[in-house]
Amino acid sequence: MENSVVEDKPNITGPAGYVLEDVPHLSDYIPDLPTYTNPLQYNPSYAFVKQYFVNVDDTVAQKIVVHKDSPRGTHFRRAGPRQKVYFKSDEVLACIVTCGGLCPGLNTVIREIVCGLHYMYGVNKVLGIEGGYRGFYARNTIPLTPKVVNDIHKRGGTIIGTSRGGHDTSKIVDSIQDRGINLVYVIGGDGTQKGAAAIFQEIRRRGLKVSVAGIPKTIDNDIPVIDRSFGFDTAVEEAQRAINAAHVESESMENGIGFVKLMGRYSGFIAMYATLASRDVDCCLIPESPFYLEGPGGLFQYIEKKLKENGHMVIVIAEGAGQELLSECIRTMDQQDASGNKLLQDVGLWMSHEIKDHFAKLNKMTINLKYIDPTYMIRAVPSNASDNVYCTLLAHSATHGAMAGYTGFTVGPVNGRHAYIPFQRVIERQNKVVITDRMWARLLSSTNQPSFVKPEDVLQDKKKKEERPHSKLLNGEKC
Ligand SMILES: Nc1ncnc2c1ncn2[C@@H]1O[C@H](COP(=O)(O)OP(=O)(O)O)[C@@H](O)[C@H]1O
Ligand SMILES: O=P(O)(O)OC[C@H]1O[C@](O)(COP(=O)(O)O)[C@@H](O)[C@@H]1O
Numbered sequence: 001m002e003n004s005v006v007e008d009k010p011n012i013t014g015p016a017g018y019v020l021e022d023v024p025h026l027s028d029y030i031p032d033l034p035t036y037t038n039p040l041q042y043n044p045s046y047a048f049v050k051q052y053f054v055n056v057d058d059t060v061a062q063k064i065v066v067h068k069d070s071p072r073g074t075h076f077r078r079a080g081p082r083q084k085v086y087f088k089s090d091e092v093l094a095c096i097v098t099c100g101g102l103c104p105g106l107n108t109v110i111r112e113i114v115c116g117l118h119y120m121y122g123v124n125k126v127l128g129i130e131g132g133y134r135g136f137y138a139r140n141t142i143p144l145t146p147k148v149v150n151d152i153h154k155r156g157g158t159i160i161g162t163s164r165g166g167h168d169t170s171k172i173v174d175s176i177q178d179r180g181i182n183l184v185y186v187i188g189g190d191g192t193q194k195g196a197a198a199i200f201q202e203i204r205r206r207g208l209k210v211s212v213a214g215i216p217k218t219i220d221n222d223i224p225v226i227d228r229s230f231g232f233d234t235a236v237e238e239a240q241r242a243i244n245a246a247h248v249e250s251e252s253m254e255n256g257i258g259f260v261k262l263m264g265r266y267s268g269f270i271a272m273y274a275t276l277a278s279r280d281v282d283c284c285l286i287p288e289s290p291f292y293l294e295g296p297g298g299l300f301q302y303i304e305k306k307l308k309e310n311g312h313m314v315i316v317i318a319e320g321a322g323q324e325l326l327s328e329c330i331r332t333m334d335q336q337d338a339s340g341n342k343l344l345q346d347v348g349l350w351m352s353h354e355i356k357d358h359f360a361k362l363n364k365m366t367i368n369l370k371y372i373d374p375t376y377m378i379r380a381v382p383s384n385a386s387d388n389v390y391c392t393l394l395a396h397s398a399t400h401g402a403m404a405g406y407t408g409f410t411v412g413p414v415n416g417r418h419a420y421i422p423f424q425r426v427i428e429r430q431n432k433v434v435i436t437d438r439m440w441a442r443l444l445s446s447t448n449q450p451s452f453v454k455p456e457d458v459l460q461d462k463k464k465k466e467e468r469p470h471s472k473l474l475n476g477e478k479c
């Protein structure tokens with residue numbers, strides 16, 4: 001499966017360095033499409049909202065910290081309802097598919113797409129594609145109505161099922177074409193959005209009047225551009241329970257260590273935010289910040305110091321952290337899951353043994369380590385109140401965009417305003433914790449953990465800094 005990072009629509013430029021990274025529209029490749037008045041105009045709930053419809057020229061700035069002479073920079077099309085729509089309500093057959101790992105809020109997004117289409121646009125035909133991408137060609141569909149989805153936001157998981165792998169672009173588009181589907185909602189992470197981009201390109205190649213809208217899902221918060229992904233807030237909140245348990249356990253024993261593993265394959269956002277929120281954590285280990293165990297400045301030395309000072313400590317580790325240390329010790333084959341993601345070794349279990357072995361060998365300190373792995377418990381819960389509202393906005397923004405004829409886009413908040421973002425912008429890289437940013441510095445100052453930077457690295461970094469011109473603004477990217 002190749003990454004498609006080909007631009008789907010050329011950028012639009014304006015004065016003072018204004019750039020609009022626009023999303024494709026059905027009218028780009030199908031001429032003379034009829035338009036219709038947006039039925040929201042006659043909807044009693046929405047009819048009286050002042051300026052309810054979004055001006056087609058509204059855009060959202062990616063960079064909001066600027067100097068007086070900065071270029072205006074990158075913008076995305078603002079999400080929201082348009083005056084004109086490109087589908088008649090009774091002509092729409094929508095489908096929803098969820099792919100990749102579970103994430104709190106999946107059911108809320110499904111519910112709000114179904115209800116949004118029904119109550120705002122009078123669309124009554126929505127199909128759930130069962131079991132992820134392969135469900136398009138290998139499974140039956142599930143009819144979704146407001147009644148069917150009414151209570152699903154109170155449940156974890158996804159009522160239509162999910163899977164990894166199984167993305168076969170032409171079989172999927174054949175199925176879309178054969179069934180007469182014209183709105184496709186794809187809910188999933190970076191892999192899913194790559195798949196959605198491929199589906200969009202094939203649909204456009206075949207000249208079909210089908211809108212493809214992506215809703216970014218990732219508990220790891222590793223999708224770039226958007227402020228945060230849904231379910232992340234819930235995950236951080238849920239992680240507090242595990243950290244509390246680790247704290248209680250460690251406090252109650254002499255030289256107690258509470259060791260908690262959290263999700264985060266390539267990025268440590270859950271671990272970082274859970275640590276910052278809890279204030280009970282003495283050390284947070286993430287994939288972006290390499291660390292070492294032995295010797296001065298290493299983890300073992302820090303543990304010993306903490307236990308001597310406080311008699312107990314709590315360590316949080318993201319599952320992707322320290323994988324290189326682990327593979328130095330255990331000969332592992334490079335394994336992948338069905339989607340091509342790297343299969344990780346259980347770093348939490350391995351580290352627990354390493355810590356125990358180290359102190360057993362030292363023979364001068366008996367430790368009591370409790371390892372807690374709450375990863376799937378965190379992922380399987382229903383979304384919290386704030387994520388529920390967020391999921392509603394995502395679902396509605398995607399629905400407005402697709403009804404207005406936009407396609408090949410992902411929806412999400414950029415600096416607090418919902419926007420339509422081209423697929424290639426969210427799939428070209430992964431969002432990671434930047435350890436030279438202030439947020440990681442806040443974490444280091446809250447835990448007092450070592451930075452695990454070796455003196456030779458500091459020297460090298462200093463040299464690089466001297467070569468770099470200072471006081472330059474970053475390109476508006478979130479961290
Ligand atoms: N490069 C790709 N091109 C097309 N489809 C992909 C690609 N990467 C992943 N997919 C598909 O997207 C789905 C979800 O991907 P996965 O990586 O498991 O989860 P996530 O979307 O949450 O990152 C899978 O069905 C997988 O086959
Ligand atoms: O056991 P599974 O389903 O492969 O899930 C494990 C992975 O799923 C994740 O939650 C991320 O999943 P996605 O890439 O699907 O968002 C990772 O944190 C974790 O490594």
Ligand SMILES: [Mg+2]
Binds near residue numbers: 100190191218
């Ligand atoms: Mg992923």
